Amino acid sequence: MSQSVSYAPAAATSSEARPVIPAQGNGRRLLQRLSALQQEVAEIVEEAVESGSHTNGPRVQSLEEAFRAYLQVADAIAVNSGSSALRAACELLHLPPGTEVIVPSYTFVMTAYAVNDAFAIDPQSGALAKGGLIPVFVDIDPQTYTIDPACVRAALSERTGAIIAVHMLGQMADMRPLLDLADERGLFVIEDAAQAHGATYSDPRTQHIYPAGSMGDCGCFSLSDVKNIGSMGGDAGLLTLTTRLGSRLPSLASEARAWRNTGRLGRQRYEHQTWGIRARMDEYSAAECLAQLRYLDSWVARRRQIAARYNAALAGTSFTPPYVAPGRGHAFFNYMVKAPTLEARHLLESRLRAASIQVADTYSVVPDQPLYRQGLLPCRLVASEQAREIARLLVAIPCYPELSEDEVARIEEVLSHCP
Ligand SMILES: Cc1ncc(COP(=O)(O)O)c(C=O)c1O
Incomplete structure (x- = not known):
């Protein structure tokens, strides 16, 4: 997977005024990448003219498969932002109204807004309830700046349904104690890997090294332009599903693909069998991210x-x-x-x-x-x-x-x- 490419500008000589070093690269x-992109964009436009679509095309599928293979997860579903991936994770787990979702106090605001934004789902009737999920803010470990598992344990209540482990600044949260806690209490673990492409965690239990986004039930990546890899056009994201989801995997994967595409399960354009929003990834973003992976x-x-x-x-x-x-x-x-x-x-x-x-x-x-x-x-x-x-x-x-x-x-x- 690994290749090297240099994007560094030529060094300035000491007599020149010092150019500004940007905060992001x-x-x-x-x-x-512009010249490589021109060719790619021309091809995508040509294909789009023929197929009538710029979204969910062959590049999106290739990106999903490349990510799935890179992370060794059960499935990867491309969406239009990391925020959408988080909201999708919260909704797809079918958490009942009133469920508390534990999040760290130190994160980007969308980790928590996604919880407030997601529908809860009544387990008996299947009815959707807006505002039914409640973020519960816990503290962080003062050394790693990631969610503190001891604080998570102290915050558990009868209503806790999930923990969002944010891999803050690019370092994975301490996943083993979180997974143990989740197994003990029947909770879901959602990884917010928006900042952690390429981060890893060596599991003291299995002695295996896991990439971010592959250890919890779901992983949520942002592929916005500033990320370790990202769409130069702006926003994109990706949701991973792992084998922790067990027999629910195939139905959740198809539900996630319907969710990003207005709730359409089949080919019929105006038949919306399930709940969904507009959260598709476009072919340009997919091509960009695929090249960078x-x-x-x-x-x-x-x-x-x-x-x-x-x-x-x-x-x-x-x-x-x-x-x-x-x-x-x-x-x-x-x-x-x-x-x-x-x-x-x-x-x-x-x-x-x-x-x-x-x-x-x-x-x-x-x-x-x-x-x-x-x-x-x-x-x-x-x-x-x-x-x-x-x-x-x-x-x-x-x-x-x-x-x-x-x-x-x-x-x-x-x-x-x-x-
Ligand atoms: C920790 C964290 N979660 C979620 C997001 C949301 O991702 P996006 O901006 O792609 O919607 C970000 C974005 O920077 C983030 O840093």
């Missing part, structure tokens, strides 16, 4: 190399580099350093900006967002203290394979002068 990725492993390896250099540059400073838990392969969607104080955070951010290095915004604490804080969206808050502390102190450092050696050195230089 997706713009460069697009520029480098071949490079994923080598790009993640490059992210890890750059991260190791930043770690070394930070040695002896008061800033904390990302902690990688034993047995976990971090995909470094983000490289975030923890400042010792808010003042130190602002100091580093201003030094980065002064050196023409863009500083990306960092994630907020989801239960602190207005709709939850003001009680306008249903939720239950269990804990968010660690999340709040982390959100206050993290600084995002550009870390992507499209960085040149010269740019990595410029960033190292700033990091090494941290107090």
Whole structure:
């Protein structure tokens, strides 16, 4: 699967003004792929004219199969965003009204909004109920910044139906205790792998190394343009189904494919046998993601190399580099350093900006967002203290394979002068 390709710009000479280092590398990725894309787009348009469709075509099917094989999962279903994949997972599990879904307080807001957005399904009548699923916010582990399994256990109630394990910043959550808990209590585990393409987890139980999106019942990937691989046109996503779903797998897979396509199970265009929305992936996005999947492993390896250099540059400073838990392969969607104080955070951010290095915004604490804080969206808050502390102190450092050696050195230089 792994190939290498260099997207780094030529190094600037020392006499030139220092060009800005962007916070994300997706713009460069697009520029480098433009000529290859032109040919691909021309072919897709030609096929679309013949078939009358730009969506769910042969490239979407190839992407689904390539992802399925890469992750070694039972099925992979392409959708139009990571948010759709999360909503699909919540709906397809047929959770009854009033079900609580445990989510970490530190994540992108769509992990929780997807829970509020999904229909619950009455197990007796099959009736759909909007607003029937309730996110329950739990705290994160202060070292890995991923959901804390002990806090999940403390948050369980009679109404708990599922846990969403978010692989935050590119590091997988501690899946083994979560899966054990789920097995013990009959819960589903949904992996939010939106940030974790290429991340891995070595399971202490089976001694096997699993890629993100292959351990829970379902995995949800974002394939938006800024992700480790993603659609240059904007938004795309993918839902995985694993063998944990057992005999329900075939019916859930066909339900998921109907769900993304207005609830059509058969070929009849205006026959909608089941519930669905418009969430198809287009052929252009599928072609883009398919081309990039071949490079994923080598790009993640490059992210890890750059991260190791930043770690070394930070040695002896008061800033904390990302902690990688034993047995976990971090995909470094983000490289975030923890400042010792808010003042130190602002100091580093201003030094980065002064050196023409863009500083990306960092994630907020989801239960602190207005709709939850003001009680306008249903939720239950269990804990968010660690999340709040982390959100206050993290600084995002550009870390992507499209960085040149010269740019990595410029960033190292700033990091090494941290107090
Ligand atoms: C953790 C997490 N979950 C869900 C999403 C939603 O994915 P999308 O933006 O493709 O809808 C994102 C997007 O960045 C994310 O970071």
